[in-house]
Amino acid sequence: QVQLVESGGGLVQTGGSLRLSCAASGLTWRRFVVSWFRQVPGKEREFVAGISWSDGSTYHADSVKGRFAISRDNAKNTVFLQMNSLKPEDTANYYCASKSSTNLISSLKSSYDAWGQGTQVTVSS
Numbered sequence: 001q002v003q004l005v006e007s008g009g010g011l012v013q014t015g016g017s018l019r020l021s022c023a024a025s026g027l028t029w030r031r032f033v034v035s036w037f038r039q040v041p042g043k044e045r046e047f048v049a050g051i052s053w054s055d056g057s058t059y060h061a062d063s064v065k066g067r068f069a070i071s072r073d074n075a076k077n078t079v080f081l082q083m084n085s086l087k088p089e090d091t092a093n094y095y096c097a098s099k100s101s102t103n104l105i106s107s108l109k110s111s112y113d114a115w116g117q118g119t120q121v122t123v124s125s
Contacts, residue, residue: 002026002114004034004096009119012086020081020119022096027077029100030054034079036070037109038092038121045095047107051079059105064090086123093118 008020022034035050049060049070058070067085072078079096097112106112 002098002100004098004114004116006094006096006116006119009094009121011122011124014087014123014125016086016123017082017084018086018121020083020094020096020121022079022081022116024077024079024096024098027053027098027100031103032098032100033102033105034072034096034098035105035112036079036081036094036096038090038094039118040092045109047109048094049081050105050107052103052105054103057103057105059107061107083121086121088123088125091121091123093120 003025005023031054033052036048037045038048039045051058051070069082071080095118096116098114099112
């Protein structure tokens with residue numbers, strides 16, 4: 001059974017940085033993808049960034065490109081989201097998600113089969 005545990009959220013001022021972590025367990029396949037999504041109450045959950053575990057390829061949403069970077073630590077089974085130049089509109093609950101048996105990074109949330117509990121990021125103006 002896949003378990004994903006996020007950490008690293010908090011309160012930060014505009015222009016500041018945070019690094020989120022997603023500790024994964026139970027991912028036994030050779031190919032899988034881990035992605036970050038975010039959600040504001042009353043809005044759809046949106047894709048932020050994803051990484052293919054086997055080859056390290058990444059994809060970032062246009063809204064965060066150049067400011068956020070997803071990476072992984074194979075030895076620790078952990079995926080990170082480094083967030084720089086944060087803006088108030090980045091305020092959201094951030095979730096990591098995984099899908100197995102594929103290298104294809106997708107922004108479609110229904111394609112993911114495991115989710116973490118989320119970590120809140122608040123950017124003050």
